[in-house]
Amino acid sequence: MKCIKAIKSTNHTNVGVIIRTTDIEADSKVKTGYWSYVPKSEWKLSKGKVKNVTEGENTEETKENKKKSKKVSK
DSSP states (O other): EEEEESSSOOOOOOTTEEEEEEEHHHHHHHHHTTTTEEOHHHHHHHHHHHHHHHHEEEEEHHHHHHHHHHHHOO
16 A cells, blocks of 8 residues: 655645555556655644544534434433
């Protein structure tokens, strides 16, 4: 598996998008000049930010649901 980053915009991707793909697919995309290789640590960092945001939203929604359910049960 290789991590690649879009360095030029296309119809399907924006600049800065990082994906993880097979070695063969990564090689063919990098040859086009629209993608470049990046370290796995950069891919992990880009995924970590998204994960934290969704976890925060879920905990807020859960708290609101618990408050509503307590009010209804009384």
